[in-house]
Every structure is written in C-alpha cells, then in structure tokens.
Amino acid sequence: MGKVHTLALFNNFEEAVRAIQELKGAHLPGFRIDDVVIKSPIDHPELSEMLGKRPVYVQLFTLAGAVLGGSVGFTLIASAQANFLLQIRGGRPVVPIPPDMVLTYELFILFGVLMTMLGCFIAWKLPGNRSTLYNTSISVDKIGILVRADPLVIPKINEIFARHQPLQIMGEHGR
Amino acid sequence: MIHTTDESDIEIERRFVPKAKDINEDIAWAQINKDVLRSMERPRLMYWVIFLASLALFSVGVYCEVYQYRNGLGAADLENPQVWGLYIATFIFWIGMSHSGTLLSAILHIMHADWRKPIYRFAEAMTTFSLMTAGLFVLVHLGRVWQFYYVVAYPNERWTWPNFNSPLVWDATAIGTYLTSSIVFLYFGMIPDLAICRDNAKGFRKKFYWFLSAGWQGTDRQWANFRVAYMTLACFLIPLAVSVHSIVASDFAVSQQPGWHITSFPPYFVAGALYSGCAAIITLFIILRYVFRFEAYMTMPILDKTCRLTFAIAMVWTYLNLIEYASAWYGNDEYAKQALIFRATGTYAPYWWAMNFLGSIVPFVLVFKSLRNHLPTMMVVSLLLNVGMWLERFMIITPTLAHGYYPWTWTGDWWPNWVQIGIVAGSFGWFSMLFMLFCKIFPAVSMYEVKEMVYHRFMASKARA
Numbered sequence: 001m002g003k004v005h006t007l008a009l010f011n012n013f014e015e016a017v018r019a020i021q022e023l024k025g026a027h028l029p030g031f032r033i034d035d036v037v038i039k040s041p042i043d044h045p046e047l048s049e050m051l052g053k054r055p056v057y058v059q060l061f062t063l064a065g066a067v068l069g070g071s072v073g074f075t076l077i078a079s080a081q082a083n084f085l086l087q088i089r090g091g092r093p094v095v096p097i098p099p100d101m102v103l104t105y106e107l108f109i110l111f112g113v114l115m116t117m118l119g120c121f122i123a124w125k126l127p128g129n130r131s132t133l134y135n136t137s138i139s140v141d142k143i144g145i146l147v148r149a150d151p152l153v154i155p156k157i158n159e160i161f162a163r164h165q166p167l168q169i170m171g172e173h174g175r
Numbered sequence: 176m177i178h179t180t181d182e183s184d185i186e187i188e189r190r191f192v193p194k195a196k197d198i199n200e201d202i203a204w205a206q207i208n209k210d211v212l213r214s215m216e217r218p219r220l221m222y223w224v225i226f227l228a229s230l231a232l233f234s235v236g237v238y239c240e241v242y243q244y245r246n247g248l249g250a251a252d253l254e255n256p257q258v259w260g261l262y263i264a265t266f267i268f269w270i271g272m273s274h275s276g277t278l279l280s281a282i283l284h285i286m287h288a289d290w291r292k293p294i295y296r297f298a299e300a301m302t303t304f305s306l307m308t309a310g311l312f313v314l315v316h317l318g319r320v321w322q323f324y325y326v327v328a329y330p331n332e333r334w335t336w337p338n339f340n341s342p343l344v345w346d347a348t349a350i351g352t353y354l355t356s357s358i359v360f361l362y363f364g365m366i367p368d369l370a371i372c373r374d375n376a377k378g379f380r381k382k383f384y385w386f387l388s389a390g391w392q393g394t395d396r397q398w399a400n401f402r403v404a405y406m407t408l409a410c411f412l413i414p415l416a417v418s419v420h421s422i423v424a425s426d427f428a429v430s431q432q433p434g435w436h437i438t439s440f441p442p443y444f445v446a447g448a449l450y451s452g453c454a455a456i457i458t459l460f461i462i463l464r465y466v467f468r469f470e471a472y473m474t475m476p477i478l479d480k481t482c483r484l485t486f487a488i489a490m491v492w493t494y495l496n497l498i499e500y501a502s503a504w505y506g507n508d509e510y511a512k513q514a515l516i517f518r519a520t521g522t523y524a525p526y527w528w529a530m531n532f533l534g535s536i537v538p539f540v541l542v543f544k545s546l547r548n549h550l551p552t553m554m555v556v557s558l559l560l561n562v563g564m565w566l567e568r569f570m571i572i573t574p575t576l577a578h579g580y581y582p583w584t585w586t587g588d589w590w591p592n593w594v595q596i597g598i599v600a601g602s603f604g605w606f607s608m609l610f611m612l613f614c615k616i617f618p619a620v621s622m623y624e625v626k627e628m629v630y631h632r633f634m635a636s637k638a639r640a
Contacts, residue, residue: 038395041204041367042627043402048395058403077339084336099340102422103348109415110352113408117359120404124397126390134392136374139367141204141626146394 003035006154007133007146007170008161013044016143019164020050023147026160030150039134039144047143058119065115066108073107074100133170142167197290197476200633204626207472211368211618212375214467222466222611229607236601239594240315248318251594256576256584261595262316264568265602268451269309270350270423271444271564275452276302276357277416280364281409289631290480292624293472297463297614298456299361304609306354308602313347315598327351342425349419356415360408366391366401367623420444427571434514434575437502443495450492450534451564453485457557459610461550463619472620475548482547489538489560496535510580517578518570522587526566527574533563 010016016038024033038047048054078095138144147157158169243251253260279298283291314320326347337344370391373384391397424444427435437443460481464473503515518527537559546552577586613619 039393040395040398041393042623042630043398044395045399045402048399051395054396054399056399056403058400058407062407080337081339096340099345102345102418103339105418106345106348106352106415109411109418110355113356113359113411116404116407116411117363120363120400121389123400124390138393139371139374140208 003030003148004151004154004172005133005146005148006157006161006172007039007135007144008158008166009135009137009168009170010143010145010164010166013047013143015164015166016145017047017050019145019161019166020047022160022163023145023157024050026156028149028153028156030153031147031157035148037146037148039138039146041139041141041143044143056123058116058123061119061122062112062116065118066112068115069111070104070108072111074104077103133172135168135170137167196632197474197480198293198625198628198632199471200629200636202471202629204629207622207625207629208371208375210468210471211620211622212372214469214619215372215615215617218615219466219468222615225462225466225607226611229604229611232604233601233608234604235597236599236604239597239601243315243318243594243598244320251598252589252592253318253595256579257573257586257589259316259572259576261569261572261591261599262312264572265565265599266309266312266316267423267444267568267571268565269305269312269602269606270420271448271451271568272455273302273305273309273353273357273452274416274420274445274448275456276300276361277412278449278452279456280360281412281416284409285406285413289628290477292628293469293474293620294456294460294477294481295624296361296365296621297459297610297619298452299357299364300610300613300617300619301452301455301459303354303357303361304606304613306350306357307609308606310350310354311602311605313350342422342429345422346426349415349422353415353419356408356412360412362387363401363408364405364621365617367393368618368621371622372618416448417445420448432575432579433508433510434503434518434578435571436508436511437499439495439498439502443492443499446488446492446495447564447567450485450488451561453481453488454557454560454564457481457485457553458561461554461557463614464550467614467619469620472625478550478553479544479547482541482553485557485560486538486541489534489541493535496531514575514578517587518574521574521578523570523574523577527570530563530566530570533559534567537563 008019010019020036020038023031023036033051036051038044038051040047077100081095081100133146135142135144145161147154149157154171158171161169248254251260276295276299279291280295280302283295313326314323317323317326326343366387366389369384369388370393373381373388376384421441421444424440428437428440430436457478460473460478463469500515503511506512518524537556540546540552540556546556573589573591577589579585
C-alpha cells in the first residue's frame with residue numbers, strides 16, 4: 001500500500017518540538033522518522049537536529065565546480081596560447097603561468113558559484129517533488145510538520161498531533 | 176507590534192523602539208511580511224518622483240550615446256592622449272560602488288553581524304546594478320560598440336589573438352564573473368522571500384514569483400542546503416570582489432604611465448571601492464527608509480553602525496591615499512613626482528583638493544553621534560563622500576593622461592564636453608531606474624532574515640531574563 005501525507009500546523013516552536021518528540025517515541029509501525037519534514041518560515045537547526053542527521057551534499061558540487069572551472073579555464077587559455085600561429089615571445093614562455101592564473105582563478109570562482117546553485121537545486125529535487133500539502137501561513141509565522149506514512153497509521157499520527165494544540169491538520173484528501 | 180502607515184505611526188515607532196536596539200524584538204512576523212509586501216504595492220509619492228527623474232536622466236544619456244554612436248568618439252572630444260575621458264573614471268566609480276553589497280552581505284554574513292539583515296538586500300541589488308552600469312561604460316568607451324566582443328577572452332577562431340597577459344582581458348572576465356556571481360547571490364538569498372511573495376500574490380505576479388521561488392516550501396532539507404550554499408556563495412564573493420577591483424587597478428598599475436605605476440594601487444582601489452559603496456548605502460538607506468516606510472526596519476542604530484563602518488573605511492582609504500602620494504614623492508621617479516605636482520597645482524588642482532577634502536576631512540563628521548543620527552546631515556555627507564570618490568577616479572584618469580612622459584602630449588586645458596557629461600548623468604539615471612524598479616518588484620528588506628534577527632534577539636533576551 002502506498003504511503004500518504006499528513007500536515008499539522010503549529011503556532012509555535014515549543015508545541016512542534018513536543019509533537020516531534022512524541023512521534024519519535026511512539027514507535028508506530030509503517031512510520032519512520034526520516035519521513036518527517038519540518039516546514040518553517042525561518043531556519044530552525046535545533047528542530048531539524050531532532051530528526052537526526054540529514055546529509056547536505058552541496059559542498060561536493062561546489063568542489064566539483066571549482067576544480068572543473070579552474071582546470072577548464074587554464075586548459076582553454078593555455079591551449080589558445082599554444083595554438084597561436086606565430087610565437088614571437090622574445091624568450092618568454094609560450095604559456096606564462098602567473099598571468100594565466102588570473103583568468104584561471106576567475107573561472108574557478110565562476111564555475112564554483114554556478115555549480116553551488118545547481119547543487120542546491122538538485123538537492124531540492126527541482127523541478128518535481130513539491131509536496132501538495134502546504135499552507136501559506138508557513139511562510140508567515142507557523143510551523144508545519146509533514147509526515148509520510150502508511151494510511152493505517154495516519155489516524156494515530158493525527159492523534160499525536162491533536163494532543164499538542166495544532167492550528168490545523170491537513171490530509172492529502174482535504175482537512 | 177508595529178504598523179507604520181502614516182506619520183503618527185512613525186512617531187509611535189520613534190517613541191517605542193529603544194534607541195540602543197537595532198530592531199524591535201516584539202514585532203510580529205506577520206507584520207514584517209505585511210510591511211515589506213505593502214512597500215512593493217504602495218510606496219510614497221516620492222518613489223514615482225525619483226523614478227521619473229531617473230528615467231529623464233537616462234533619456235539624456237541615451238540621446239548622448241546615440242549622438243556619439245552616429246558621429247564617432249570625436250564628438251565626445253576624445254582623442255590622444257585623452258582617450259578615456261569620463262567614461263573609464265565613471266566605470267571605476269561604478270565598479271567601486273558594487274563592493275558595498277559584498278561587504279555588507281558577504282563579509283558581515285560570515286562574521287554573523289546580524290544588524291546587516293534589514294539592509295543587505297538593497298546593498299546586494301546595488302552591487303548588481305552598479306556592475307551592469309559599469310559594464311555599459313566598457314561598451315560606451317569603445318565608440319564602436321558593435322565590436323564589444325573583442326574584449327572577451329575566447330580562443331582564436333576569429334584569427335585574432337587575445338593577449339591573455341593584458342589586464343584589460345582579465346578585466347572583462349573578472350567583471351563578467353562578478354556580475355554573474357552577484358546576480359546568483361542576490362537571487363539565491365531572495366528565494367525564501369520570493370516564496371512569501373508567491374503566497375501573497377495574484378494573477379501574473381503569482382506565476383512570476385512561483386517560477387522564481389523554485390518550489391520553496393521552507394522544509395528542513397531546503398533550509399539546510401540553502402544555509403550551506405549561501406555561506407559558500409558568500410565565501411566565493413569576497414575574494415572575487417577583491418580580485419575584480421585589484422584587476423581594475425592593474426589596468427593602470429601595470430602601465431608605465433607616471434602617476435599610475437604604483438604598487439599600492441590594488442589595495443587603494445579596493446579601499447576606495449568599499450568607501451564609496453558604504454557612502455552610497457547610507458544615501459539609499461535614507462531614501463528607502465522614507466520612500467518605502469521602512470522606519471521600523473532601517474532603524475537609527477543600524478544607520479549608526481553603517482556610518483561608523485564608513486568612517487573606518489574612510490580612514491583606511493586616507494592612509495592608502497597618503498601612501499600613494501608618498502610613493503610618488505619619495506620614489507625617486509621624477510616623472511611620477513611631476514605628475515603629482517601637476518595634480519596639486521595644475522589645471523585640475525581645485526578638483527584634487529576637493530577630492531582630498533571630501534574624501535579625508537568630511538568623513539570626520541561621522542565621528543559625532545548627534546550628527547550620525549541626523550538624517551538630513553547624513554544624506555548630505557553621504558552624497559559629498561561619493562562626489563569625493565567620483566573625483567578620485569576623475570583625478571586618476573584625466574590629469575594623468577594630461578601629463579605623461581612627453582611634453583608635446585600634455586593637454587592641461589582638456590575638459591569633458593556635453594556628450595560625456597550627458598552619458599555619465601545618464602548612467603546615474605539608469606542605475607536609479609533599475610534600482611527603484613527592483614525595489615518595487617522584489618522585497619527590498621529580507622523578511623526571513625529580519626524574522627530570524629527578531630527571533631534570536633527575543634530568545635537571547637528571554638534567556639537573560
């Protein structure tokens with residue numbers, strides 16, 4: 001049976017914390033803490049920590065972009081210099097390293113920046129994977145807890161939410 | 176809760192926001208959204224006055240550029256040795272202006288200086304639009320603008336051989352990189368706010384913000400990736416900004432022209448850039464505070480901090496300016512010394528003295544707290560500082576080209592004509608127009624960061640209590 005979503009909206013941070021703690025301690029069948037998503041108007045690292053470590057891979061994209069930018073930049077410049085028809089250099093090197101480092105450096109940064117953004121978009125799973133359960137009050141001041149679980153467990157999860165004064169509980173088929 | 180809709184509400188804010196606090200911690204988050212979104216809907220009448228004045232100024236610039244395009248650079252009175260005129264001086268000015276966004280946004284972000292949060296967004300926008308304006312001068316000064324691609328360093332399928340050792344080639348690449356990175360940084364930092372706009376907009380605007388908000392729902396995974404990416408971008412931006420203005424300085428410093436061949440030029444340019452950028456932030460701070468009714472966010476303590484930062488940078492610039500003079504005076508290079516003497520006593524001497532006065536003496540006004548908290552005074556001072564910084568760039572270009580190695584090339588009586596002045600004025604119109612449009616379409620105050628600021632300060636005061 002496919003899993004379904006439920007979203008509870010809370011007025012403040014403390015109520016959301018208590019709801020997550022109870023969810024974690026409930027050991028419900030067909031429910032994993034990894035399937036819990038917090039939606040909040042500001043970053044709450046302390047709230048996210050309760051859900052366990054969730055890896056961030058953006059830095060790897062940054063590293064790949066920076067290395068790629070630096071190497072591609074230098075290769076392009078050096079190969080262009082090496083391919084000039086006439087090499088009237090007066091004893092100076094065909095590929096002078098110090099001045100080429102400037103453009104290499106700029107491309108190192110450019111690719112690093114672009115790949116960081118791309119990495120972030122990939123981590124956000126764009127353009128798909130947008131949950132239909134969303135409430136515009138999350139972008140104002142409310143905290144949402146989105147849970148994905150077996151349909152049979154959803155009523156129990158909603159019961160746990162209901163014990164912590166949620167403003168609203170939303171299911172995939174309405175409230 | 177603060178709701179600043181008219182003068183009486185502003186008076187309430189003045190009475191209830193304690194002077195020592197950067198922001199009122201009790202302000203409701205919903206009110207933050209409301210105030211910022213309202214600024215995009217209903218600014219004061221002054222907004223339209225500024226916008227139309229900018230448009231008029233921009234039109235003057237377009238007319239002058241068309242005139243120059245049809246008649247050639249001679250119509251702008253540009254010929255040897257005055258080949259750059261006001262164009263490159265103003266180009267450096269706009270590049271310098273762009274450094275403020277990086278300073279306020281990236282450096283202060285890394286240092287966790289949270290007072291930057293209500294004002295960094297417009298500083299970043301200033302960076303982007305300054306760079307776009309600076310880029311125009313690269314085209315304008317060519318005269319034959321359709322040949323702009325010659326400045327781009329790409330390999331020789333055209334059978335032209337770019338000189339990769341030339342700072343002019345570095346310049347085009349560095350500015351392109353900086354512009355791209357600044358746009359990415361500005362856009363990326365705005366995504367959570369664009370989601371707020373999406374949630375509150377209707378019709379076409381909703382679709383527009385929906386597309387730009389990139390599916391943002393404020394999930395913990397989104398925040399975690401966003402934080403890492405934003406910090407990474409900030410770390411990239413800082414060395415990039417320094418490299419851009421160092422490279423611009425290298426355009427001059429690596430030449431043999433007396434007056435330019437100075438080792439301290441790159442740090443001197445970077446300090447000058449930060450200085451003019453900070454002064455411009457003060458100007459725009461005061462304008463936006465009034466035009467968009469941001470009195471509750473752009474508070475006097477934040478202005479006070481910005482002024483103190485500007486004073487510190489002004490002193491760094493003054494020191495490096497003195498170093499430049501000392502290098503010429505004691506450097507055993509008679510030509511460089513004569514170029515300095517020409518600046519101080521020749522045709523352009525009044526502007527040289529004005530630059531020194533405005534750049535090094537006027538900032539001492541910022542030492543006085545009572546003056547720092549007086550908005551009209553700060554408006555005038557910030558404008559004067561930027562006049563001084565524009566004169567600095569003028570003094571780098573025109574007197575130096577007027578007094579080179581060969582006496583028969585000296586042009587002590589050269590003055591820019593109306594075409595150049597019109598294009599420079601047009602650039603200010605172009606910048607202001609873009610900036611005001613940005614503030615109307617996008618949130619000029621970062622809503623989510625102000626919420627974070629309010630939240631963390633509230634929690635800290637609660638913990639203290």
